[in-house]
Amino acid sequence: MINKINKEIKLFISSIDGIEKNSVSEICEKFKTSISESLKNGHITTNVCMIAGSILKSNPKKLATDLHKRISDLKIFENVDIAGPGFINITLKREDFLSTLNNIYEKNVNYGSSDFGEGKKVQIEFVSANPTGPLHVGHGRGAAYGDALSRILKNTGYEVEKEYYVNDAGRQIDILTASVIIRMLKKELNGFFPQNAYRGEYIEIIGEKFGEEIRFNEASNLINNLPSDAEDEINEIITSLKTKDLMIWNKVKNHSLSIIVELIKEDLSNFNVLFDEWFYESSLGSIKESNSEISSSITKLSKDGIGYKKDGAIWLNTESCGDDKHRVLVRKDGRATYFASDVAYHKNKIDRGFDKLINVWGADHHGYIKRIEASVEALGTSKDKLIVKLVQFANLFKKGKKIKMSTRSGDFYSLKDLIDDIGADAARFYYLSKQADQHLDFDLDLAKSDSKENIFYYIQYAHARIFSIEDKYKKTTKKQIASKTDIKNNSYSKCDELIHEISKFPNLVLKSSNSLQPHLIVFYLRDLSQLFHSFYNDNHVLSESEENIELIMFCLGGVKQTIANGLGLLGITPMKKM
RNA sequence: GCGCCUGUAGCUCAGCUGGAUAGAGCAACUGCCUUCUAAGCAGUGGGUCAGGAGUUCGAAUCUCUUCAGGCGCGCCA
Incomplete structure (x- = not known):
């Protein structure tokens, strides 16, 4: 019915005396015919006369009078009215x-x-939390948002793929591995635990599988003369554990990772979120292999002159998108940065042929958007193909008090706790009850109340x-x-x-x-x-x-x-x- | 300092590709259960849409500016 009305309106616009072609198309682009907000304004309403009035510098009411006559003469509506500054309100026949x-x-x-959506291919990457522990309530919001979005996009004709990017190659995983090993050596080390290691109960559970396997001669050497700085401390422990027994290290690392990924999958499945793809950062290969994806993406950028060498490091010129400085891809000691992996990952996504890429990120990453957009452009794709949606933190309140959370301390209210507490459906609902990019105060008592x-x-x-x-x-x-x-x-x-x-x-x-x-x-x-x-x-x-x-x-x-x-x-x- | 986000009723928030009298819920006060689920409904009061300027027939919505709050600005991930 709205199409029918719009057709008539377009005929009307074209028939206005002395109108230019440009104006016709401008008006047709801007006006809106829609189902009225309230029945007081009829069933269907259009603002075309006001739009036309402003573009043609003529009187909207006069235009409305002419259009009103034209639509009334169709005799297919119960009633046609002119209202307010020049709205045309249409009341349908009862039957219609x-x-x-x-x-x-x-x-x-x-x-x-x-x-x-005409079947366009959209990929949504969301959650992508570091696999260093169970998901917490902050991740829950991203999960609810990304999943709802994918349902909505599917429903409007897009072909949607949901993907989780697993950061399994970085330092966080080293810290996780070290945490597990140190926890298993509790006795030998007299209960020593590094300041920056993960403390959660799950660490101990993961380690239990190994039992006697984790034994080192003179284990106490591990903790002799450690630096007092928390970062330096954990770094040194990681290095010496790797040196002592790389086989054990890798065994523990792989095991921990797979356990935690399973844990995350389970949390998500209880939250009714299922991913189509789990993409591992490690699959991008190492910078040391010349034909790995990470190396070849850097080679490509260097060839194009956007990547360049300076002070022994490889940089990317990211200023094309308004980033305020250039960013390092490969450090002068030869190790790739996290950004380099991300560039390679986005190249991989682009090469998979999606029409649109949506990244759902925590709002604390907003400073990162420009450089990743710049890298997408540098790879030869319009940055408009990539949409980054930010999800703000959610603060949880219980009995009026804010619930604290930190993965590292192990003392946190997890997504699983939330689901156990109020159910997956209520949790999803409240996560989605406010625009994703705004702070959300989540009142647990309210979510359970019956008012x-x-x-x-x-x-x-x-x-x-x-x-x-x-x-x-x-x-x-x-x-x-x-x-x-x-x-x-x-x-x-x-x-x-x-x-x-x-x-x-x-x-x-x-x-x-x-x-x-x-x-x-x-x-x-x-x-x-x-x-x-x-x-x-x-x-x-x-x-x-x-x-x-x-x-x-x-x-x-x-x-x-x-x-x-x-x-x-x-x-x-x-x-x-x- | 630079960048992003936010500021609407006492509180929590909708409305923001300009459009009709700025809306809900909570809180306050009044009513409605011998009838389909009262986890409900109806009503009253409550507004400088942070302040100022501009664009427009028309601004909470767009532009500029001031103020206030949050976050981000590593050869970390």
């Missing part, structure tokens, strides 16, 4: 308005989906209530809910607002997809639920006339479907009973 419901029933679980302030249950309650009415309806009338009913001329209007609201859903999903903002769906569902609860209180459905009940059940079925589909996009299962 109610046909929205049929549309929902036909599309069912697919109501809200579209093929807008209206707890929006998660408020929405679920609406779904459950409809489920329960349907149940009762089927039992008392022995009828099934009509799969399609003849409601063309039913004049019962108390569900109109509900029908109007659910008709907004497909466009909302699209908006959420285009702006990469799952939280829009959360707020939409809250509004829809509020309309439903209000209707529910004012109207006793099952004591209506038979004809009206049929329409109401049909409409509520649509509401239920819309809530279920919306929750589905967030990765949340709707409740049938509460």
Whole structure:
């Protein structure tokens, strides 16, 4: 219907006296015809006259009068109005308005989906937490966001691949390995533990597998004359452990890594997040092998003159994207930086042929965006292909007190704790209830409370209530809910607002997809639920006339479907009973 | 110092590709359960959209600027 109206509007614009071609296309690009915010403004509304008025420097109201006549003359609408500064508000014929419901029933679980993305390939890389311990609640937010985003993008016609980048090659893994070994040597070392090592309970569990294998002659030498600086201390321990027995080192390292990756996979799976790909940093190879991916990406950049040698190190000129200084790829001692791996990793992603790459990063990495964009450009791809979405930290509050977390100290509230505490669905919901790039205060007591302030249950309650009415309806009338009913001329209007609201859903999903903002769906569902609860209180459905009940059940079925589909996009299962 | 983000009701936040009277919830006060789930509904009060300037028929939304808060600025990862 909106397409039909837009066609007429475009004809109208082109027919304006003396209009230039440029203006026509400018107006057509800018104006919006959409489902009205509220029924007060009809079913469909357009701002085209105001846009045209501003571009043509003419009076919007005058344009509105002409357009109004033209649309009225089509005689396919119940009513056409001019309102405010020049809006055209259109009221559909009853039959057309109610046909929205049929549309929902036909599309069912697919109501809200579209093929807008035209099958373009999108890769979303998210979580990618260092494999040095279980996920904490900060990672949970990225997980919920990335996963919801991928569901929304899939739903709007993109082909989506979810990937986790495992940093298994860096210093963090060395610290992890050292932590495990030192923990196993607890007795020999009289309980000594380096300041910067990981302390969590899981460290001990990982090490237990080795038992007697981890024994060194004169182990106590390890801790003699250690530097007092925490960083230097752990470095020295790593070096001497590797020197003492590289085989044990590698064995412990590989084992620890695989245990922790499994741990992370389990946490994510309990959170309903499944990745398509697990990409290991180590697969990019070493800088020492000339044909490894990491080496060849540096070679490519050097050939292009963007990478260059200076002071014994290899640098990348990243100023093309407004980075404030050049960045080192290879240190003067020959070791690659983390940035070099990342450049090689992004080259690998680009070579895999995605149309769009989305990186979901913690907000503390925002200083890193420009240099990675610059590297993508340097590799010969437009930086517009890469979108970095930042996810801010989430602060957790319990009984009004902030919960602290730190992987290193081992004393933290993990994602698993959160899921055990309030459930995966409620946790996902609250993570998604605010724009990802803004600070989130997550109140655990609220998430468990049974008040209206707890929006998660408020929405679920609406779904459950409809489920329960349907149940009762089927039992008392022995009828099934009509799969399609003849409601063309039913004049019962108390569900109109509900029908109007659910008709907004497909466009909302699209908006959420285009702006990469799952939280829009959360707020939409809250509004829809509020309309439903209000209707529910004012109207006793099952004591209506038979004809009206049929329409109401049909409409509520649509509401239920819309809530279920919306929750589905967030990765949340709707409740049938509460 | 430079860069990014934020500032909307007492509190927590929506609204930001400019559009109709700036919206919710909580808190305060009033009502509604012999009827489909009261984890609900209806109502009242509460606003310099941080301040200032600009662009526009129209600004919470765009631009500039001031103030306040958060974060990031390694040959760390």
